Amino acid sequence: MDLRWWPLGLAGVLIVLVVIAVALWLPLPPAARMLRPLAHVKRLTELPSYRRVAALQFWSSIVTIVLLVVLFGATIFTSSRPVGFASATRNFDALHPEDVMVCVGEPVTDATTAGFLNYYTEQIKSYRTQRIGLTSPTLRVVPLTRDYVYAGQKFADYAKLAGLKRDLDAKKQISDADVTTLNNGIDAFSRSIDYTDYAQSTEDVLALCMAGFPSFEDKSTRRRALIYLGYTDFRGSGEQRPSLFSTQQIKDMATKAGIQINGIARTDVVGAEHANDSLASIAATTGGTFSVYNPAGTAAGDGTDPTLAGLLDKINASPPSVVLPSGTMLTQRTWDYPNLPLTVSIIVAAILCLSLAVLRR
Template structure:
């Protein structure tokens, strides 16, 4: 079991210890009172009715103490935000880092379908991290804030259907026009920008890293003479060094460019959506079904985050409270 807020658990144990010490040391009102002496009490205490009553009182006291202790322990445990239990402490599958790399205009219907798919997927994630990169912007840094990711991807997906003025402005901010005198971007440069979105991308990781590119394999015009930065071989070397699997979805089979070779060299998959854009969901399912392996050694792998799991201690606290109330009702009768 992993506790997110250890100080809360420690403070709860200290309070319980202080309460026990005070209960043992402070004199009770019944002890301070001077009770009237009675004759022949030994005969009274030997009566079966008295013995039965004394046993019932002792049992009820022990039961109340046990239930109060159980209630206190469960409350403290739930307040400390438990995030894993002994049955989930076995080495889990390494978590996924997924970088969505969109080279296609955000106003295209295929881009809307692509973002809608992952907006729905983000709501089901538990240990994954996901990010989004456009040709020249880190739109969503790698994060586990699934609600934000789902909402942001959903808003961006609507741009493929909305033609209002504010939607046009948002679409322009997704990939602002940037012109250089001595440089023109290429698909290799876009892939490199997407790869740098993985935390500590220069080295291997205990996380499985997947990059999913959507767009054309040729971003430069046929008459473009300005140089780009990187080549396909350099991209393959970067992906191999960082343990990144590159998957590509090309919108045109005629302009696939280096996408098939880069995807194959990194252990990823390549799909052409030319004339089969309705198969996008199936292609994405195939890509997600073949996640890469973690490249860091097992002993260097970090502990996975299971998410808050307060259901067990809260359930125990509720049951203990109900039993405590029932026991008090029985005693009053």
């Protein structure tokens, strides 16, 4: 939860404190009227009926003061334009659902790939309106879908391949069924393709991943996020064969389609010096985040390396924005949602009106 106009809220709180201080310390003017002396005042104040009236007056004053403070606080809170409520996030996601394309630019048998896929296997369990897909350097492995059971199972199956490959390389005894699963999984995830007049680049992989968004040539009413993890240089410094797409073309395509590209580059793989810079500039142009990751010292397992999970959490914390037809950009942090404080204000105002009306009677 956050306040967009927090100085206004601070000013309102200061005003309340000043009013309270004035009420407590400012001396009241002396009463100008003459009071008539009464006999047996002590006996009168000890009567049960008088005690009931006095208690009612005291507690009604306390309740009125509390309700007025709550009403004023809710008014200040609403005027400060609150954003970031959990209910607001759910409504924002329902009105502007998100498409997430997980883009892998490295072998499926890499331990880092396993951690990457395991992360989204867990994320899928919390999805409600999102669609998720998976793309490798050569294949659309999982088309965008809201079938979370299917997607979660596919992500989990591919994440297990790194462990099977590790056991096989370590000369451990694995069953023929596991060997078949490993070979079929590698073949289903990506294909080895070699051309005489073409060499794949990171930009080409990003273009393939972007093509997984329906009608990706134009903007959509759905938010679009692409998360890339892998190598930033597929070609090598001596490669002379051309690629299909340039860095600028990827920027133009992503901007036109309203796709936020986020990149996590492997720093343990030797590549061209400009490769990371290209991916970083693409991420910056599309409103995404760019990070580098070195998996050295992390062991392959069923979960995700905490460092990698932290980088992915950072990406999740900055989802793509919504561009309205007027050109206005909306995010979860800029979408006003004063429903809760307004509801509180209405309820408190209604209680005040009813209670004061009863007291007057």
